Amino acid sequence: xxxxxxxxxxxxxRKELNDHNYNYYILNSPTISDQEFDALLRELASLEAEHPExxxxxxxxxxxxxxxxxxxKHVEHESPMLSLGNTYNREDVREFYERVRxxxxxxxxxxxxxxxxxxxxxSLIYENGRLVRAVTRGDGVRGDxxxxxxxxxxxxxxxxxxxxPYPARFEIRGEVLxxxxxxxxxxxxxxxxxESLFANPRNAASGTLKLKSSAIVARRRLDAYLYFLLGxxxxxxxxxxxxxxxxxxxxxxxxxxxxAHSLEEIYAFIDLWDEKRSSLPIATDGIVLxxxxxxxxxxxxxxxxxxxxxxxxKFQAEKATTRxxxxxxxxxxxxxxxxxxxxxxxxxxGTMVRRASLHNEDVMNALDLRIGDYVYxxxxxxxxxxxxxxxxxxxxxxxxxRVKFITTCPECGSTLxxxxxxxxxxxxxxxxxxxxxLGRIEHFISRDAMDINTxxxxxxxxxxxxxxxxNVADLYQLTVADICGGYPSRRLSAHNVVEGIxxxxxxxxxxxxxxxxxxxxxxxxxxxxxxxxGSMDALxxxxxxxxxxxxxxxxxxxxxxxxxxxxxxxxxLVERLKEAGxxxxxxxEAPLGDKLAGQVVVVSGxxxxxxxxxxxxxxxxxxxxxxxxxxxxxxxxxxxNNMGPSKLEKAQALGIRLVTEEEFLTMIDxxxxxxxxxxx
Ligand code: IVH
Numbered sequence: 001x002x003x004x005x006x007x008x009x010x011x012x013x014r015k016e017l018n019d020h021n022y023n024y025y026i027l028n029s030p031t032i033s034d035q036e037f038d039a040l041l042r043e044l045a046s047l048e049a050e051h052p053e054x055x056x057x058x059x060x061x062x063x064x065x066x067x068x069x070x071x072x073k074h075v076e077h078e079s080p081m082l083s084l085g086n087t088y089n090r091e092d093v094r095e096f097y098e099r100v101r102x103x104x105x106x107x108x109x110x111x112x113x114x115x116x117x118x119x120x121x122x123s124l125i126y127e128n129g130r131l132v133r134a135v136t137r138g139d140g141v142r143g144d145x146x147x148x149x150x151x152x153x154x155x156x157x158x159x160x161x162x163x164x165p166y167p168a169r170f171e172i173r174g175e176v177l178x179x180x181x182x183x184x185x186x187x188x189x190x191x192x193x194x195e196s197l198f199a200n201p202r203n204a205a206s207g208t209l210k211l212k213s214s215a216i217v218a219r220r221r222l223d224a225y226l227y228f229l230l231g232x233x234x235x236x237x238x239x240x241x242x243x244x245x246x247x248x249x250x251x252x253x254x255x256x257x258x259x260a261h262s263l264e265e266i267y268a269f270i271d272l273w274d275e276k277r278s279s280l281p282i283a284t285d286g287i288v289l290x291x292x293x294x295x296x297x298x299x300x301x302x303x304x305x306x307x308x309x310x311x312x313x314k315f316q317a318e319k320a321t322t323r324x325x326x327x328x329x330x331x332x333x334x335x336x337x338x339x340x341x342x343x344x345x346x347x348x349x350g351t352m353v354r355r356a357s358l359h360n361e362d363v364m365n366a367l368d369l370r371i372g373d374y375v376y377x378x379x380x381x382x383x384x385x386x387x388x389x390x391x392x393x394x395x396x397x398x399x400x401x402r403v404k405f406i407t408t409c410p411e412c413g414s415t416l417x418x419x420x421x422x423x424x425x426x427x428x429x430x431x432x433x434x435x436x437x438l439g440r441i442e443h444f445i446s447r448d449a450m451d452i453n454t455x456x457x458x459x460x461x462x463x464x465x466x467x468x469x470x471n472v473a474d475l476y477q478l479t480v481a482d483i484c485g486g487y488p489s490r491r492l493s494a495h496n497v498v499e500g501i502x503x504x505x506x507x508x509x510x511x512x513x514x515x516x517x518x519x520x521x522x523x524x525x526x527x528x529x530x531x532x533x534g535s536m537d538a539l540x541x542x543x544x545x546x547x548x549x550x551x552x553x554x555x556x557x558x559x560x561x562x563x564x565x566x567x568x569x570x571x572x573l574v575e576r577l578k579e580a581g582x583x584x585x586x587x588x589e590a591p592l593g594d595k596l597a598g599q600v601v602v603v604s605g606x607x608x609x610x611x612x613x614x615x616x617x618x619x620x621x622x623x624x625x626x627x628x629x630x631x632x633x634x635x636x637x638x639x640x641n642n643m644g645p646s647k648l649e650k651a652q653a654l655g656i657r658l659v660t661e662e663e664f665l666t667m668i669d670x671x672x673x674x675x676x677x678x679x680x
Pocket of ligand 1: 116227
């Protein structure tokens with residue numbers, strides 16, 4: 001390092017920053033904090049300023065990053081989506097304030113203080129009150145057209161309320177977010193399926209918005225806050241007034257916006273939210289300060305990358321240092337082995353942290369850990385604690401050896417395997433490795449699977465230890481006498497358990513298939529497979545190419561399912577579950593419930609996921625009534641593509657809600673999740 005010339009350092013920094021950009025924007029998996037990234041970028045910018053001979057238009061300092069993905073149409077923004085300059089301390093905020101004051105030559109000015117939402121920015125175009133296009137920021141000049149996915153976000157109005165006259169055409173920008181609640185639910189589901197977890201809600205929102213299936217997007221419950229209204233014919237002279245206007249048109253605009261008239265008022269806003277933001281339902285990573293008057297914004301103008309009239313202040317990521325005591329290993333339901341760092345307890349963002357996942361062998365090796373090391377622990381976006389580095393200056397010469405990933409299963413002693421192209425290491429002994437069996441039982445009885453709520457995972461584990469059950473099929477042979485084991489006082493609860501298990505025989509086939517716990521076969525895939533094949537026998541006989549022809553089933557699922565079905569132990573399991581009387585075929589679907597009771601629905605247009613007739617059936621099965629024409633009695637219109645213009649006009653005239661097919665499916669599928677107020 002000592003001999004590196006500035007020229008060499010410039011090249012080194014460019015490569016490093018390009019890699020970080022790729023990790024962040026393409027892989028959605030950053031390995032350093034924004035603050036560290038900005039520090040590197042600043043170092044590069046100052047070296048480049050000193051060495052103009054090294055100028056390169058492809059330098060990371062010349063661009064604002066890109067999140068383009070290949071799956072969506074790329075669309076050019078009508079005006080570039082610029083990012084904001086970042087500051088990390090009060091001193092920088094004061095400098096911004098003074099630059100604005102000097103730039104405005106002593107005129108009085110106001111600063112609009114807002115929260116900085118930690119999601120991904122989106123541009124929405126409205127024409128005649130209807131959402132016509134939604135585009136991600138992309139590289140700032142062009143982004144991905146994600147209109148279909150954005151339509152599933154309930155807080156984004158598809159049709160504006162017309163209490164106030166809105167311009168015939170305008171653009172509004174804001175942030176798409178995954179609320180903490182949805183994020184935690186999603187990660188819990190992923191953990192159950194042993195899929196990799198999202199590190200924070202921003203990555204989860206970004207990954208979700210890039211999904212090809214809008215139906216899945218709809219289930220993930222994204223939200224959006226809007227903070228920037230663009231357009232010439234808007235009757236407002238200040239940013240603040242524009243926000244109020246947008247709110248009155250039905251957009252979700254934060255109430256936590258404040259006008260500051262001095263630096264002290266700005267600091268007070270920062271202090272307030274640094275504390276209070278932890279109680280918000282969504283993630284924030286700072287404060288945004290904007291000059292309120294639009295005329296003054298224009299006067300101040302832009303640099304090549306950022307507006308001069310706005311700046312972001314970023315909150316400090318919570319960090320702590322503690323000692324690594326040991327690394328332990330957890331074996332999951334599918335046999336995946338996860339290394340876990342056990343540390344001396346340390347207080348971080350209000351909670352005591354003792355353990356942090358090291359994810360897998362590669363992540364662990366990259367940290368180059370020794371037992372006794374002082375490690376930096378960070379709560380990225382206040383979620384799961386992560387070890388982000390080692391304080392090597394605190395190492396002594398007699399420090400131990402580098403921590404090496406184990407080669408045998410800590411539970412059963414089998415030699416571990418790592419499959420090509422996979423990050424995880426597995427214990428292959430699925431037949432008798434205890435946590436794998438218990439994990440499968442826990443999954444089987446869980447709510448979305450067989451929903452045996454009279455039996456919890458701990459009790460199931462005691463049955464396993466007592467030798468009462470060895471696999472899930474044994475559950476159906478349990479008797480009250482077995483469970484009591486000579487203790488009459490256990491009779492009542494034993495009876496409940498047996499009854500709960502018996503009741504699960506009625507659980508429909510798609511959930512039985514999900515309950516089998518085939519790797520990568522989540523609820524949605526199980527439903528698709530169950531519908532496509534109709535029975536377990538047909539699925540067990542299916543070839544890989546037949547599976548691949550099904551919409552929604554990719555090569556990974558196809559291969560895994562075929563391999564699972566070919567295994568002797570699984571064939572026996574299926575036979576025993578069949579004998580136990582579980583549903584192994586799709587039944588003619590009985591009424592699904594009364595989620596649409598009393599509602600009158602008009603189905604109009606063409607659809608992607610089901611036919612019109614299927615939708616009409618679904619409406620009736622959920623207790624609703626179909627009607628062919630729109631009237632004041634219509635509750636909502638299930639609107640597909642190419643809905644007739646006269647129907648559309650009539651629905652608008654009568655103020656009747658238009659519901660997309662994604663929204664409709666969510667409506668009937670997940671009625672147990674509290675529904676948000678629709679904003680149409
Ligand atoms: S205003 C020209 N306001 O932070 C001004 N941005 O680099 C445009 N963000 O790309 C942005 N909360 O994704 C603005 N209240 C807020 C914001 C906000 C979050 C994001 C946005 C932008 C980035 C700044």
